[in-house]
Structures are given as structure tokens and as C-alpha cells.
Amino acid sequence: MSNNPLLQLQQEGVSVWLDYLSRDQMxxxxxxxxxxxxxxxxxxxxxxxxxxAISEGKSYSSEISALATRGLDAEAxxxxxxxxxxxxxxxxxxPLYDQSQGAHGYVSLECSPLxxxxxxxxxxxxxxxxxxxxxxxxLIKVPGTAAGLPVIEExxxxxxxxxVTLLFAVQRYEEVMxxxxxxxxxxxAEGKEIGHIASVASFFVSRVDTEAERRxxxxxxxxxxxxxxxxxxVANAQVAYGxxxxxxxxxxxxxxxxxxGRLQQPLWASTSTKNPHYSDILYVAELIGPHVVxxxxxxTIDAFRDHGVVRRTHTxxxxxxxxGILRTLSELGVDLDDITLNTLEREGVQKFADAxxxxxxxxxxxxxxxxxxx
Numbered sequence: 001m002s003n004n005p006l007l008q009l010q011q012e013g014v015s016v017w018l019d020y021l022s023r024d025q026m027x028x029x030x031x032x033x034x035x036x037x038x039x040x041x042x043x044x045x046x047x048x049x050x051x052x053a054i055s056e057g058k059s060y061s062s063e064i065s066a067l068a069t070r071g072l073d074a075e076a077x078x079x080x081x082x083x084x085x086x087x088x089x090x091x092x093x094x095p096l097y098d099q100s101q102g103a104h105g106y107v108s109l110e111c112s113p114l115x116x117x118x119x120x121x122x123x124x125x126x127x128x129x130x131x132x133x134x135x136x137x138x139l140i141k142v143p144g145t146a147a148g149l150p151v152i153e154e155x156x157x158x159x160x161x162x163x164v165t166l167l168f169a170v171q172r173y174e175e176v177m178x179x180x181x182x183x184x185x186x187x188x189a190e191g192k193e194i195g196h197i198a199s200v201a202s203f204f205v206s207r208v209d210t211e212a213e214r215r216x217x218x219x220x221x222x223x224x225x226x227x228x229x230x231x232x233x234v235a236n237a238q239v240a241y242g243x244x245x246x247x248x249x250x251x252x253x254x255x256x257x258x259x260x261g262r263l264q265q266p267l268w269a270s271t272s273t274k275n276p277h278y279s280d281i282l283y284v285a286e287l288i289g290p291h292v293v294x295x296x297x298x299x300t301i302d303a304f305r306d307h308g309v310v311r312r313t314h315t316x317x318x319x320x321x322x323x324g325i326l327r328t329l330s331e332l333g334v335d336l337d338d339i340t341l342n343t344l345e346r347e348g349v350q351k352f353a354d355a356x357x358x359x360x361x362x363x364x365x366x367x368x369x370x371x372x373x374x
Contacts, residue, residue: 005308006038006301012312013290015104017042019269019297022053023060023085031092038305041096041104043089044163044202044269044295046141047113047352050082051359064363065370074364081363082109083132090135097137102262106198108163109133110141113352116148123151130160139163139198144176145345152176156183161198165269166348168204169340170240173266176201177247180264184256195260200293203240204270205283207344208233213275215334228329230278234286235322236336241266241289242319248291267293272300281308289314 002008006016018034021043025031034040054060060081067077089107097105109129115122126140142151143166155162156179164176180201184194212232216225244266247253253261271283271294279285280303284294289312296304329336 004038004305005310006305008310009284009288009294009304009308010039010041012288012310013292014288015041015265015293016301017044017106017267017293017295018301019044019271019295020049020053021045021085021089021107022049023088024053024058026085026088026092027059031089034301035092035096038301040301042093042106042108042293042295044108044141045082045086046108046110046165046355047359048355050078050085051355051362053085054078054081054359055362061366064366068367068370072367074360074367077363077367078359083129086138087133087135090133090137093137094135102136102196102198105137106139106161106163106200107135107137108139108141108165110165110352111143111151113143113349113356116143116145116349116353119147119150122148123154126151126155126160127158130155130158136196137161139200141165141202143349144172144201145349149175149179153179153183156180156197156199157186159187159192159197163200163202163267164264165202166204166345166352167202167240168208168236168344168348169337170236170243171337172341172345173201173203173240174243174247177244177264181247181252181256184259184261188256188259193260194256195262198262199264200267201264202267202269202295203237204344204348205233205237205268205287206270206272206274207348208236208340209278210274211339211343212329212334212336215339216332219332219334224328225332228325228332230275230282231325232329232336233283235325236340237268237287238314238319238322239326241287241292241314244291263291265291265293267295269295271295272297285309286313288312 086109093105111125139161141163142148144164167173187194268287273280273282284304
């Protein structure tokens with residue numbers, strides 16, 4: 001077995017994806033090094049990531065200038081840049097995608113967060129982005145909100161690969177799995193192929209601890225409360241994984257699998273540790289098991305390569321312990337459903353919307369500067 005813990009994760013069934021995408025990284029060869037040496041199997045992006053890449057990167061100015069002189073507004077320029085970067089990233093992963101027959105090598109592009117509550121508009125944009133990027137290893141990111149669920153189903157029914165994002169609640173995750181299977185069942189009923197359709201369900205982790213512990217702080221300090229700290233988010237994800245195992249062991253799924261259906265893998269997102277008192281690889285080391293994706297920022301990838309220890313943690317024993325943790329949380333009066341279904345879901349949409357506005361602002365400043373020079 002390799003001495004690289006990132007490669008050892010593969011032996012336990014974990015696919016490592018990079019939670020970052022930038023032109024500078026591709027130009028420097030950094031992305032290819034991660035693919036070739038660390039077994040990187042995919043890449044994700046979101047408005048926050050692009051805002052950081054375009055604001056801090058040095059590779060976008062000339063293209064922004066060229067697009068500005070063509071008369072494009074800031075939003076149109078943003079999408080041109082994001083689509084070009086995602087196409088290039090898809091091409092970098094294409095050999096892996098082909099070699100694995102579509103099991104690995106995906107890159108995600110997110111719909112505008114400003115459309116998160118507009119089902120029809122988001123579906124129209126998802127279809128448009130799928131056509132414009134024109135890569136089989138693209139995943140269109142759609143938030144797993146109430147408004148997003150029909151978009152997810154219709155995209156999958158159309159044959160569009162989907163990364164369901166912003167999942168915090170186990171209840172919502174179960175709804176997502178139902179819509180996923182229903183989309184495939186509709187295609188089968190219509191005599192259409194389903195073997196080429198890929199999907200992941202991005203379940204966010206660290207933010208659950210941040211919000212839950214904010215509420216625990218209001219209860220004061222005692223041994224029972226303190227014992228929960230640093231364990232709630234992992235417990236929530238463990239229970240979600242348990243639901244995944246149940247749903248994809250069902251007769252309903254087996255019928256789809258017999259038609260060529262691919263698993264909708266759970267993807268652990270928001271895996272950088274926010275609390276400096278916790279391990280910097282907490283949300284990787286405690287979420288290891290078959291058929292999962294863990295998407296990490298490069299700092300977390302570096303940390304796990306350096307001192308990660310690989311052992312399977314998606315087990316029956318861990319699941320039972322996780323249920324006990326969540327029972328204790330409820331007994332203390334902390335409502336996990338309120339945290340995940342209400343606070344974090346709405347916060348997540350708003351944070352991406354804020355980042356999107358910042359991205360538009362940064363691009364517009366460069367656009368205006370270029371027009372001022374003309």
C-alpha cells in the first residue's frame with residue numbers, strides 16, 4: 001500500500017476531490033500534480049471559490065478586458081470566465097473519466113445562487129450551462145432546497161449530471177435520494193438509458209458544528225454539553241451515510257442498478273476545520289467508508305497527506321454512537337432540524353449569493369477600468 005494517506009483513502013472507497021478551481025492553479029501545473037501524485041478524482045467550484053480565484057488571480061485581466069470591449073456586462077463576463085475554466089478542468093480530468101468509464105473525473109459548476117428560490121429560472125440556467133460547457137464529466141450544482149428539488153429531478157431526467165449542493169439535513173437528503181431515483185425511474189419507463197447519468201449529494205459538515213456549538217454556548221458549560229463539542233457534525237453525517245446505505249440497498253434501487261444506474265454518492269463538503277481547537281483533518285478522518293467523496297480545500301489535502309491516518313469510520317458502531325450523540329443534543333433542547341433545515345440552508349444560499357455579488361463587483365470594476373481606457 002502507498003505511504004501517501006490520500007492514496008490510502010482510495011483503498012477504503014473514498015474519492016478525494018479538490019474544493020477549489022482557478023486558472024492560476026491550472027497554469028502552474030498544480031492541478032495535474034494533484035491528479036498524478038495524490039489520486040485526485042474530481043474538483044468542485046462555487047461562487048465563493050470563483051470570487052476568490054478571479055479577485056486574487058493574475059490570469060483573468062486580459063480576458064476581462066477583451067470581453068468588456070465586446071460589450072458584455074459583468075455577469076456575462078463572469079459566466080464566460082467560469083465556463084472556460086470549468087471546460088479546461090473537465091479536459092484535465094477527461095483521461096481519468098474515460099479510463100474509469102465515468103466513475104471518476106468530474107468537475108462541478110454551480111447555477112447562480114440568485115436563482116435558488118426560482119425553480120423555473122434555475123432549471124433553464126442548468127440546461128443552458130450543460131449545453132455551453134458541453135463536457136460529459138461536468139456536474140451542474142443545484143442546491144438541495146425545496147425549490148431546487150424539482151430542478152434536480154428534471155435535470156437528471158434530461159440526462160444532465162447533478163451535484164446536489166447545500167445539504168445539511170438528513171431529512172432533505174432523503175428527499176434528494178427519492179428525487180434522484182424517481183428521475184431514473186421516469187427515464188426507464190420512457191425506454192431511455194440511465195447508465196451514463198452521474199450524481200453526487202453534497203452534505204455539508206463543519207458548519208453544523210459551528211452553529212450547534214453556538215447554541216450549546218447558550219446553555220452554559222457542563223460535562224454533558226462539553227462532551228458533544230466537535231462531534232455533532234460528524235454524527236449528523238454518519239446518520240446521513242446510514243440513510244444512504246439503506247436507500248441504496250433497497251429493492252427500488254436494485255431495480256435501477258440492474259438497468260445500469262450509478263450510485264448517487266454522498267459527498268462530504270465544507271470539510272475544512274473551522275475551530276482551531278479541533279484536528280485540522282477531523283472531517284476527513286472521521287468520515288471514511290465505501291462510495292463516498294470528500295471534497296477538500298488544498299490546505300486540508302496537504303494536512304491529510306502530511307499526517308492523515310486512514311481507518312474506516314463509517315461503521316455500525318460509529319453509527320450507533322452518532323445516534324446517541326444526536327439524542328443527547330435533542331435532550332439538551334437543541335433542535336438539529338432547525339439548525340440544518342432552516343438556519344444553515346438559508347445561510348448557505350445567502351453566503352453564496354453574497355459571494356456572487358462580490359464576484360460581479362470585482363469583475364465590473366475591471367470592466368469599467370478597461371472601458372475607461374478605450
